[in-house]
Amino acid sequence: MQQSNEQFEEETVNYTDFDTLLYPPQFAADCFGLTTRRLKDIEDENGIEIRRVPRGTVTSRAYTLRDIFDIAALRRAKGYAKGLPRQIVISTFVQKGGTGKTTTSVNFAVFLQLAGLRVLCVDNDPQGDSSSVFGYDPDLALSDLEAMGIPADRYVAGHFGSLLSPDLRVRCFDPMTFEEVVKKPFGENGPHLIPADAYLEDLAVALDAENNMDFWYAGWLERARSGEIPGVDISSYDVILFDNAPTASRLTKNSIVASDFVLCPVRMDKFSFRALMRLNDWMVRFAKAYRRSPGVLAIPTMFIRNRKRILNNLVVLNDLFPGRVSEEKLYYSEDYGKALDQGVPLLVWKGASSKTIDSMRSVFGEALKRIRDLAAQ
């Protein structure tokens, strides 16, 4: 294990080619909560060929990420995994930086996709961090990619604003089709991504000049869902997941207005709590005006076990926000930083300790359960 990691690090100087990452059967089985035996049966039943790599004197199956996501799609098609009764829009937001919004968004997208749901992740942060975690560095021009030996499909050409552009009064960017903008880092069956670059910032300016400036994302999604926009059909996605910047910008408000569910990663500190209360106040006002309020789940992040102060603050958070704090937490771990350095989402980084991955899976499992309940409402 240790050795393979070192090899892996050498290869990834400029970018991570997801297709070259190989996973052992146990890891693939854990992604679905199956035994390796059952996973093998599924492959045999459906005639899936998994490559074999030499391991000692025998060969063993080695999965690529594409294989794993293909199996997830297959499980969905065969009815082993449930979809959602209707499309759900999720926003990740809390008005405080560094609480784990991007980590949560990206990994939740991966988690949902592995659970058999079809996910469109929209990077709604002009910083483009979640795009970057998926392997699309928004700061690189085409020439940079070429010079660094990165494939040209990693180029970020457009963003969510490019999709809204045809309807905007202020045209800051060239309109692009959905197919031109969307990225598929792990292939067709992996989560899809609308990336972001720094120009997304201008979308806020363009929206400010419009009527109903907070309702544009909702309007676009509604039309794109019902097939009113030529060349776009987002109705096949089960989940649209927005990753937001830590500011309550026009872009953020748009995504929350459009959302059915808001994920709030919070650290156990005063600033996070205040940010949460601020979001709550905004939602109460929104609920008064439109009689609609999305579900909310606060996820304690960077949690440290057995720290009195942190445990006590968790009690306070539960008091402040009863029934809206996840039971399980994301624990503080070096793994997050390492996965980032490796350019792989933590949930599919085989170097991560099982503790870190397990707690993330159980937090996200809890969130998915809430989302299923909400979708059935």
Next chain:
Amino acid sequence: MAKSEDYPGQKKAPPQWVTGVRPPTEIAEPNLRVSVADMLAAQRAEQEVSALSPGAVLAPASANNDESVAASDSGVLAEVKVDSIRVSPFQPRLTFSEAAIEDLANSIASVGLVKPLTVRPVGDGAYELIGGERRWRAHKLLGRETVTAYVRSVTDAMAKILALTDNEGQEALTEYERGRSYAAIMRAGEESSIRALARRVGVNHSIVSRCLLLMDLPEEVRAILDTNPGLIGGKWAKDFIEFSRTEPALLLQAVTSMRDHQWTQEHALRWLAKEVASRDQQKTPGKFTDKEISGIGKVRVDGKKVEFRCEKTVDAKRLAEQFEAFLKTIDRSLITNE
């Protein structure tokens, strides 16, 4: 006595709060029964309504239109949307005091609108103010959605006149009249403090206390004011009250003259000051004028000093000896003040 809980080693309960984070007053329950599509439809409808306000050519049959039709010459009382009202082009008032409108808003917030606005329909569910711009502004300040108004359909010419009469029709109460009413409210215990009362009636509390001060005037003076409430007021009121404490009789005389001879307040105050001064002069005669005692000299009193200037023939030393002897025999009761 309870034992102290604060000693070293005592286990303290962890705090149940985080400083600077107040609990939310309300938490929005997840509710997705209103779909995004419904919400957007509501948004669009709202936008269309606002697009139809003044200037729009379209005039669809709507509830608003029926309302305008129902408006008669004499006016009907209706709850009108604050947003649908625009100001009158005939408004005679040129300035609006922010502070006064805030006071008015306070009053409306606490006791409601006493006098409805007057508006006229201008079509498409919009209205134009005829009278009550201050009240309308106060409603806007309060963020009220609707306001009670008389809806009257009148011509431009009539609107112009009505706009003026709305402002002319009412004569401001005099300070004494207001003071009387304020005092009555306070006496009945309906308001606990001047500030509370000021908020209720929508004026600055300094005005309330100034008006209330007039109630300190003597009863006879108040009897005159009951029939002529405008006699005392404004910045002079304080001086009258000052006199009422020291010179009630003179004040009564002055106020009577104000009523009978149309003295102005300034005149009355000047007269009072003069009267008081001259009487004080009579009481304490000023400097003792020189008195000549022929053949001996002149006596002069200056404050506490008694000066005697001798004639040439008189020996001052011997006079002083004589004077000393005389002083010893003097009847002290005659020269002491008490």
